[in-house]
Amino acid sequence: MSQENVSPPELPVVWRPRKGRVVAYGFAGLIIVGAVVLAILLPPPFTVVDKVAMVVLGAAVAGVLHLLGRCRVEADETGVTLVNALRVHRYEWPEVLAVTLTDSEPWAKIDFTDGATIGAMGLQGSEKERTVQQVRQLAALIRERGEARDEGGNGGRAGDDD
Incomplete structure (x- = not known):
């Protein structure tokens, strides 16, 4: 099919990748859940500050993945x-x-x-x-x-x- 055979779509229209979004947001969710679970399960030598830092790190990685997913x-x-x-x-x-x-x-x-x-x-x-x-x-x-x-x-x- 040539380009001339394609008619313009109705506006407004948004094109976004499916696979990229699924991968980015899927991993972002997995990382957030993993960071929270890891923070909960960290043994006593780790303090509350360490646990919060683990969740913040997971959120930062999820934020970068959001940039790719958007x-x-x-x-x-x-x-x-x-x-x-x-x-x-x-x-x-x-x-x-x-x-x-x-x-x-x-x-x-x-x-x-x-x-x-x-x-x-x-x-x-x-x-x-x-x-x-x-x-x-x-x-x-x-x-x-x-x-x-x-x-x-x-x-x-x-x-x-x-």
Whole structure:
């Protein structure tokens, strides 16, 4: 199926990886439970401070896993939001040029008019066909609403009739 055969999805839409979320939040829960159980079962040479530190360490590791689990790409009427592990990027549709996904990359990349190319961690290459379909949907939205929609050279903005 070519990209042109995919119609844009209804907005708003959120794309996020399934496997990455399950693994991240599954391990986060396991680590929290393990830290609490370990803190409860620590023998007497360990103090309350040690036990609290064990739970805090588990919570810190779970927090890092949350950063990985929250990754997503959101599209709405006005633009696209990339929520990656450490940063959130917001771009309006006319600023978006293209989305690409190659076999050698862990996630899709999105090109913008300011010259930036940002990895979209919410579109994980490890999910193969699911991500390919999501990238095709995003590409259809970019063709419909973004800079790339106009091949005539008017900057991709609707209504520019110069």
